[in-house]
Every structure is written in C-alpha cells, then in structure tokens.
Amino acid sequence: MANKHCISLKINGWQAVAGLDWHVELTRHRRTLRAQARTRGHALFVVVPEKDDGVDGALTGSGSPPAEGTGLQVSLAQLVLPGLGPATAAIFPLDNLYWFVASEPDGRLSLFSDIVGTRDQVIQALRLYEERTPLPEAGRRCLAPGRFRGAGQ
Known part of the structure; x- marks a missing residue:
C-alpha cells in the first residue's frame, strides 16, 4: 500500500517523518539506495541494515515530507518501534489524519x-497487516483510540 501522505513532526530539534514507503533492497550501498529513492520521486530516504544472518540487504524507507525548517530528518516509525514490542499494531491521531505503524x-x-x-485508509492498512503477517503463538496487540475498536475484525 503506497503512502499518499508524509507528515513531519518536530521532536527535540529533529523532523520526525511519518508515512514513508518501506522496501527491502538487496544492497546496502547508500548511493544506490539514494538513487532508487529519487527514481520513486522521493527526497528523503532511511536505511536500516537487515538483521538476518548472511543477507546483504537493507530495509529502506523513502518519502517526500513537507519541508519544515531545518534539522535532521528521521523516521518516526523507527523512533517508536522499540516501544511497540513484537507483533504490535498501533494507530495514532496526527493532525486531521491517522498514522498506522506495526511490528513483525x-x-x-x-x-x-x-x-x-x-x-x-488506516483500517485498510491494519487489515492488510493482519492478513499478511503470521500470527505468533502469543497473539498480536493492537493499540488504538476507542473509535477504532473492532477495526481489524
């Protein structure tokens, strides 16, 4: 599901960007990854080396956030990921929209x-995540505002 919106939030002097398009690439070479982001029409790219043993690749996020001041641009998803824990989906209100982020x-x-x-759109993304992500034995968590109760069912 391709993102149509990127939102930038100011956090401690950083521009935290939500709404990046994520792909697994079979290279870790930043110059190649930057060129691939540009071919998609994106101005920002983020690289996360893959943890898998023997895999020479990277998880890359790219997008075109609104230019809001100066400062380092970082992925909001990567900032909140450690707090989510495994197999967790979360929905947050952002401006007049919502943000969906989830972990494997x-x-x-x-x-x-x-x-x-x-x-x-966020409910559709949640359903796609639930359909395509294996259900672990311990189950999944979904953190969402009350008006989203039952959205993933």
Missing part, C-alpha cells in the same frame, strides 16, 4: 505499516 513477530518494522491517511 520478530520486532522489525512491518512493510505494511507507516501509513498516514484517513480512518478508512
């Missing part, structure tokens, strides 16, 4: 998340 059962960022959109 092994704790990595889900490629089906970091979506900024309307309530319906």
Whole structure:
C-alpha cells in the first residue's frame, strides 16, 4: 500500500517523518539506495541494515515530507518501534489524519505499516497487516483510540 501522505513532526530539534514507503533492497550501498529513492520521486530516504544472518540487504524507507525548517530528518516509525514490542499494531491521531505503524513477530518494522491517511485508509492498512503477517503463538496487540475498536475484525 503506497503512502499518499508524509507528515513531519518536530521532536527535540529533529523532523520526525511519518508515512514513508518501506522496501527491502538487496544492497546496502547508500548511493544506490539514494538513487532508487529519487527514481520513486522521493527526497528523503532511511536505511536500516537487515538483521538476518548472511543477507546483504537493507530495509529502506523513502518519502517526500513537507519541508519544515531545518534539522535532521528521521523516521518516526523507527523512533517508536522499540516501544511497540513484537507483533504490535498501533494507530495514532496526527493532525486531521491517522498514522498506522506495526511490528513483525520478530520486532522489525512491518512493510505494511507507516501509513498516514484517513480512518478508512488506516483500517485498510491494519487489515492488510493482519492478513499478511503470521500470527505468533502469543497473539498480536493492537493499540488504538476507542473509535477504532473492532477495526481489524
């Protein structure tokens, strides 16, 4: 699901960006990854080396956030990921939209998340995540405002 919205929030002098498009790339070379982000029309890219043994690749996020002042731009999804824990989906209100972020059962960022959109778009992203992500034995958690109760069912 491609993002149509990128939102930038100021946090401790950083521009934390929500709504990046995430892909697994088979290279870690930043110059190649930057060129791939530009071919998608994106101005920002983030690289997270893959943890898998023997895999020479990277998880990359790219997008075109609004230019808001100066400062280091970082991925909001990568900032909140350690606090989510494994197999967790979360929905947060942002401005007049919502942000959906989720983790895989092994704790990595889900490629089906970091979506900024309307309530319906976020519910669609949550359902896609639930359909495509293996259900761990311990189950999944979903953190969301009360008006989203039952959204993923």
